[in-house]
Amino acid sequence: MMWIAIGVISWLIGWRANVWLAAQPTSRFTTLMVPVIFGLTLVMIWEAAVRGFEISPVLLPAPSVIAVTFVQSLDILWQDFVQTVIKGALSGYILGCGSAFLIAIVIDRFPFLQRGLLPVGNFVAALPIVGMAPILVMWFGFDWQSKAAVVVVMVFFPMLVNTVEGLQATDKMQRDLMRTYASSYMQTLLKLRLPAAMPFIFNGLKITTTLALIGAIVAEFFGSPIKGMGFRISTSVGQLALDLVWAEIVVAAIVGSAFYGGVAKLEKALTFWHPSQRG
Amino acid sequence: MRNLFPILTVVAAIFVIWYGAAVALNAPWAKDQAKRAGVELTFSELVADTWSQKKPKLPAPHQVTAEIWKTTGEMVAKGRAFSKRSLIYHSWITLSATMLGFVMGTGFGILLAIGIVYNRVMDMSVMPWVIASQTIPILAIAPMIIVVLNAVGISGLLPKAMISMYLSFFPVVVGMVKGLRSPDQMQLDQMRTWNATAGQQFWRLRLPSSMPFLFASLKVAMAASLVGAIVGELPTGAVAGLGARLLAGSYYGQTIQIWSALIMAAALAACLVAMIGMIQRMTLKRMGMAQ
Numbered sequence: 156m157m158w159i160a161i162g163v164i165s166w167l168i169g170w171r172a173n174v175w176l177a178a179q180p181t182s183r184f185t186t187l188m189v190p191v192i193f194g195l196t197l198v199m200i201w202e203a204a205v206r207g208f209e210i211s212p213v214l215l216p217a218p219s220v221i222a223v224t225f226v227q228s229l230d231i232l233w234q235d236f237v238q239t240v241i242k243g244a245l246s247g248y249i250l251g252c253g254s255a256f257l258i259a260i261v262i263d264r265f266p267f268l269q270r271g272l273l274p275v276g277n278f279v280a281a282l283p284i285v286g287m288a289p290i291l292v293m294w295f296g297f298d299w300q301s302k303a304a305v306v307v308v309m310v311f312f313p314m315l316v317n318t319v320e321g322l323q324a325t326d327k328m329q330r331d332l333m334r335t336y337a338s339s340y341m342q343t344l345l346k347l348r349l350p351a352a353m354p355f356i357f358n359g360l361k362i363t364t365t366l367a368l369i370g371a372i373v374a375e376f377f378g379s380p381i382k383g384m385g386f387r388i389s390t391s392v393g394q395l396a397l398d399l400v401w402a403e404i405v406v407a408a409i410v411g412s413a414f415y416g417g418v419a420k421l422e423k424a425l426t427f428w429h430p431s432q433r434g
Numbered sequence: 435m436r437n438l439f440p441i442l443t444v445v446a447a448i449f450v451i452w453y454g455a456a457v458a459l460n461a462p463w464a465k466d467q468a469k470r471a472g473v474e475l476t477f478s479e480l481v482a483d484t485w486s487q488k489k490p491k492l493p494a495p496h497q498v499t500a501e502i503w504k505t506t507g508e509m510v511a512k513g514r515a516f517s518k519r520s521l522i523y524h525s526w527i528t529l530s531a532t533m534l535g536f537v538m539g540t541g542f543g544i545l546l547a548i549g550i551v552y553n554r555v556m557d558m559s560v561m562p563w564v565i566a567s568q569t570i571p572i573l574a575i576a577p578m579i580i581v582v583l584n585a586v587g588i589s590g591l592l593p594k595a596m597i598s599m600y601l602s603f604f605p606v607v608v609g610m611v612k613g614l615r616s617p618d619q620m621q622l623d624q625m626r627t628w629n630a631t632a633g634q635q636f637w638r639l640r641l642p643s644s645m646p647f648l649f650a651s652l653k654v655a656m657a658a659s660l661v662g663a664i665v666g667e668l669p670t671g672a673v674a675g676l677g678a679r680l681l682a683g684s685y686y687g688q689t690i691q692i693w694s695a696l697i698m699a700a701a702l703a704a705c706l707v708a709m710i711g712m713i714q715r716m717t718l719k720r721m722g723m724a725q
Contacts, residue, residue: 215582
């Protein structure tokens with residue numbers, strides 16, 4: 156009973172605080188605090204509801220329990236992180252985005268390929284590519300190589316489509332100006348078209364961060380060595396050790412946000428001149 | 435039409451590469467078999483063998499087509515379109531979960547977007563979390579949702595639809611918030627000079643002008659929803675659905691079955707997205723917004 160009361164009270168306090176903060180003039184402080192308070196309130200209500208209604212930990216563990224498990228199994232989480240994120244997702248991400256970038260430049264050089272490959276690429280980008288996972292696991296074995304392969308396939312087409320689109324982002328006037336300077340293809344590419352394509356390229360890089368993690372985790376559902384985040388999630392669900400599952404999800408959330416945030420930071424540093432970044 | 439020839443060339447190239455890769459990948463097995471049997475394979479025999487193995491590493495396109503026909507067309511001809519061996523049955527299972535999740539996700543997403551646009555507190559507290567949640571690999575929690583809902587006694591369609599909903603609702607929220615905010619100050623002022631109520635402003639200005647944004651995000655949401663349904667079928671232990679076919683195929687090394695399920699899923703995704711595209715063109719045309 157007491158826990159339910161605490162839940163209701165924290166909900167009221169959080170709500171009042173946010174209403175009050177939102178009415179204040181917008182500043183860095185309020186735009187940061189309002190979502191933080193919202194999140195904290197949700198966690199408090201979650202904790203209170205689990206304890207107040209005595210929900211079985213097999214269904215939904217309390218946040219405090221998850222936090223304890225998180226701290227206790229840091230070594231397991233770290234091992235899974237290295238296996239899935241560093242070996243699987245990151246290597247696949249670099250390989251996939253890199254090759255998509257290079258192929259996009261080739262496609263851009265030949266209008267025939269552009270007209271043929273781009274619609275096909277757009278089509279493939281909308282397909283459920285995760286389904287390739289079992290095939291690639293069969294081809295490349297259970298270890299991280301197959302996960303990296305799934306990630307490559309998943310990030311390739313979104314990245315390709317974005318880069319090709321970006322390379323077409325310059326207008327006729329700018330390209331004509333480069334021609335009046337008698338600049339070669341390479342010079343135009345390096346000094347005009349690649350910089351102009353940067354926002355599109357980064358858009359692709361940002362979209363694919365999440366895809367890379369999803370690919371690496373889902374591929375592990377189809378078979379993996381006895382470590383990795385996807386492996387841990389699927390086996391712990393089977394053992395009803397949901398606190399460990401939630402701890403893995405916390406890791407996935409942190410990694411996902413950090414990955415995305417890192418790419419966004421890089422974008423800010425590299426395309427500081429673009430109108431969308433000034434403001 | 436201008437693009438037809440290049441596209442066909444690319445598609446043809448894909449098939450050529452596919453057949454070539456089938457030879458390259460399946461050749462070791464064929465050679466091994468031949469060696470055990472003590473016969474020497476000529477090149478044409480080798481190629482013929484690599485294109486007709488029972489459990490190839492990479493099945494050739496015609497094998498996959500034959501398998502799809504065997505599990506769809508033939509089944510229909512025998513009047514057993516919905517037997518458990520039919521791919522139509524499995525597609526239907528996946529499709530129903532996809533559609534239910536898509537409808538729930540779209541509805542929920544639109545409601546949330548309206549709340550965000552009209553309520554400053556909600557905008558400031560929920561919106562950052564919606565954006566942050568896009569950076570999280572949500573599919574990872576699919577097995578947990580399935581198992582937990584099963585434990586509560588909810589099984590079958592709904593758990594899969596929940597995952598689909600979860601995946602499809604983010605693009606809708608983001609797109610609709612953008613769309614509902616797309617009328618500029620001038621148009622909003624015009625509504626005010628006509629003494630429009632908040633309801634009229636919503637129904638006659640904000641909602642219509644959000645339509646292009648809505649359809650763009652619906653396409654993304656539909657594709658995501660299908661992925662959600664397929665992944666949602668994995669932890670249920672390969673009972674029914676395209677995801678289950680994938681898993682069962684990977685357990686028993688039935689590559690042809692995996693590929694046919696995969697092609698079926700691709701066709702399903704293409705059809706669904708094309709359908710939304712068609713509705714989009716019709717709606718925008720009737721609203722006078724077609725480009």
